[in-house]
Amino acid sequence: MRKITLASVGKVVTLRHVSPTVFRHALRVGIKAFGWYLLLFLRAGSADAHGIALPFTFWGNFMSDAADCQRQLGLAANTCALKAISIRNDCFFSLLNGGACDSQDTQNFFVQQAHIAAVDQIDQQCTTPEARALGFLVKFEAQTDLDNFCRAVDDAFVTEVYGPLTVGNGVHLPTATEQRCVGALALATLRILPSAFKTRRAALDLIAAHKMSPEAKTRVIDRSTVHIMQLQARLRDQMAETCTDAEFYAIYGRDVHSALSAMATRADCLAGSVYVQPAIVCPTPVCGNGMKEVGEECDDGNLAAADGCDQRCRLEVR
Secondary structure (H helix, E strand, C coil), X not given: CCEEECHXXXXXXXXXXXXXXXXXHHHHCCHHHHHHHHHHHHHCCCCCCXXXXXXXXXXXXXXXXXXXXXXXXXXXXXXXXXXXXXXXXXXXXXXXXXCEEECHHHHHHHHHHHHHHHHHHHHHHCCHHHHHHCCCCCHHHHHHHHHHHHHHHHHHHHHHHHHHHEECCEEECCCHHHHHHHHHHHHHHHHHHHHHHHHHHHHHHHHHHCCCCHHHHHHHHHHHHHHHHHHHHHHHHHHXXXXXXHHHHHHHCCCXXXXXXXXXXXXXXXXXXXXXXXXXXXXXXXXXCCCCCCCCCCCCCCCCCCCCXXXXXXXXXX
16 A cells, blocks of 8 residues: 655655546445436436525425434434545545545545445435435435535535645645644644534434424524534634734634634535525635635635636646
8 A cells, every 4th residue: 555655755645636536436325326426327417406495484394204314414414524534634634633544546546435434324214205304305315415515525625624734736844833733723724624514414303303483493403503602712712822813823824723724614515405494504615715615626725826726616637
């Protein structure tokens, strides 16, 4: 198994981007599954597959089987995303501290395994009638949205947290300040994402399974928002002990609050992707914020052209 290290090629380590290994994995689970994974691959990176959500007043109180399918959708998306960012973080955090990590091919292999496991989970736990009751035309649409969400969080995490260390397809040798600040943001992100995912899921799963008034639904959502904001504030204070505001801004071009908030809202993307409701949705992508979001080919944290990523967050051909 090939490893990559900072020392292996001096100050820059080339990380070659490769396509997901969907086809190889799909063949292992049969022709029927291959059809699903082929369609997922072709749809990867597209917007949510589901249609227009019903007003939140009417969303929820599903039959028990549909409510359980909804819970499984949220859980599968949660698990896939956290597995993907764990794999990426293991590599980058090791490089950040002078170590080695698996090649990009190896990382992509295990990330794709997480995608396939999530899609399989829904194949086993949900039926098309249950998916339709939740707002999807067919079960495949729910699986597509789950897969796209997992891919988007993967991209967002790498670019938001480790973006300042990348140079083209490589990673430069970090300074001591970058080690402290980037490491602190990575650890904070690995704390806020699982909590935010769980909090949003718990709120929406509760509403999905019970009859509630519009006011009660709003209270449940508001409590989840407060919980996430409180954790975000605590993590911001903890990061200040390791990385000053000035140091963080010099690296990321924005303050700690903005960075943590951007990552925390990935939980809203989970809600908007696999829960067909309008109350919690993914924020509109913003080109130039340093986080690669849906519809963007790149995001280097600025709107300048001729630097590999143009003012519309499209890759530039040189």
